Amino acid sequence: MEPLFEFQGWIKKAYRQGPIFGRYLKRLEESAQFSAEKLKRLQNRQLQKMVHHCYRNIPYYQDLFRQLKLTPAHIKTIDDLEKLPFMEKKIVNENYDKLIARRRKNILCRLGSTSGSTGTPAKFFRDYGSINFENAVVWRHWRNAGDFGKKRITLRGDSIVPASQNEPPFWKYNRANQELLMSGYHLSLANSASYIEEILRFQPEILYCYPSTAYLLAKFFQQQKVPYRFDAIFTSSESLEPHVRAYIEDVFESRIYDWYGQAERVVAICQCKAGGYHIQDDYSVVELKDSAYGQELVGTHLNNFVMPLLRYRTYDYVSPRTEACPCGSAFRLVDRILGRNYSYILTPEGYRISITNHIPRGVENLLETQFYQEKPGELIVNVLTNGHFSETDRALLVRNTLEHTSPQMNVIVNEVQGIPRGPNGKFISIINKLEVMN
Ligand SMILES: [Zn+2]
Known part of the structure; x- marks a missing residue:
């Protein structure tokens, strides 16, 4: 165990699950039960607050409102949002400094950047509250699947050990989260036996991964005829193709709970126990914009006050689903998410x-x-x-x-x-x- 790494793990946990994390989680578990009507009222209330904030504190929106001759009084409900133009990555890059609320910028803010799907990275500033909020939404998703803090392995794109390393261990233990962080990069046929051995030793109950890393891991377990069962598998960041899902679920005798989000954090969609993909309507305001490819997800922040994005285009598309989900949630349903291309x-x-x-x-x-x-x-x-x-x-x-x-x-x-x-x-x-x- 590396003391510095362990220390960082605890710091990260204290930061992401700060004093307001618990309050957010409690509130989110309540709003998950809201009716569609009540959700709309919640969104309208939060939107008004956000629009006022943008109008008062953010130079980019001050200019925009002036040009359009609008005041916050013109945007009272989510239906009024269409009075504003769409926002996209190019605009963010060109107006980066003007999009930041100076008074909200402090040492607790963090910089995020977009993933590879755009070629050119864009930077996004997040405040402490929004980071804790995000984490609370993630925790709600995990808890829905019965995970209240189980032992887990994380097998994603994070850099865990140097790329040049060719001997195990390709993992590190993060005691703060009872989590074995495994390098997705080093997962290969040559290293597969050492990964399997470590997983059998650690006995994780949860697998947190990309569809591609879970698929590869499942292949190796099957090839080596080693049975293993997870309580739940959480995927995100890539499209989850039906045959990939079926294969992973079969090998690990477990259900996959998929999540869709993006670095900008303007839309979150997650899978419920009944398998439905629900837009998290208490996370942001999500508009579905018609296009030739399907309905594009356009999102408006309700919680990030340091750099709020209003009507941000994700260029990801969904096909809506109209029938109700047996889980009873009022969150809107989508059939599938298009546009999360995966290649390597x-x-x-x-x-x-x-x-x-x-x-x-x-x-x-x-x-x-x-x-x-x-x-x-x-x-x-x-x-x-x-x-x-x-x-x-x-x-x-x-x-x-x-x-x-x-x-x-x-x-x-x-x-x-x-x-x-x-x-x-x-x-x-x-x-x-x-x-x-x-
Ligand atoms: Zn559902």
Whole structure:
């Protein structure tokens, strides 16, 4: 056990589950029982508060309201939101400083950034209250599945041990959460026996993972004919395809509870005990905007006062479901979430890299970055630049790519005039023409 790591675990827990966390969780467990009517009243009340705050304290919205000749009196209900224009990542990047409430900025605020689905990272500021609120919503989701603080393994994209390490342990124990943090990066056929051995030793009841890491883990358990049962499996961050779900649930004799969210934290959708995907209507205001690809999720913050986003476009799409869910919740239902594309870069060592958002970080003059692979051991990085992309920028991009994929990778930076969008209009950060995961 590393004392520093353990200490950080406790600090993180104290911060994310601060004094207001408990109050939020209690309130959220109450509003989960609300009728649709009562939920709407709650949203309207919180929206009014947020709009007043934006009007008084945030330069970007002050200008916007002035231009549109609006005052908070014009936006009293969620139906009035359509008087405001949509917000998107580009606007956030161009107006970053003007979107921050100076008076709310303090040392307890944290910076978040978007994941790889956009190519160019965007930064978002979160305040202490909203971080605790987010965590309370996550806990409500876990508790719905019967997890009130069980032993768990986390197998996601976090950097747990150095990428260059090739001997176990590829994990660390976080005592604060009774959680074994396992590196998703190192999970490969060659290391699978050591992962299985450690899991059998630790005996976790909960698996918290990406669909892709859970799928791989299930493959290895099945290949080695080791039976294992989890009480619940929590997935997020990638699309969960029906055949992937069925396979994982079958191998681990467990139910998957999927979650959809995004770094901007404007929409949360989670799966209930009955399997329905519910928009968490007490988390934010979610509008469903018609489009050719389905209904786009557009979200308005109700809890982040340091950098609130009103009518933020996610470019993720859902198909709505009209029949009621047997669970009895009044939260709106959706059939499925489209647009969470999943792909990965395959390294010469056989690792699958699905998180690429940190690669372009720090590289100047880049507008968009896309990773393209069609030959083993080779990675093409398509870049759209602002025309000032220098040799230094290129060298840094190559260095970052090698560091986050593999030192053995042959990296080719390719300047392009534009990067075509995927079939649903969404940016695709990784295109892999190598064999697909089966
Ligand atoms: Zn339900």
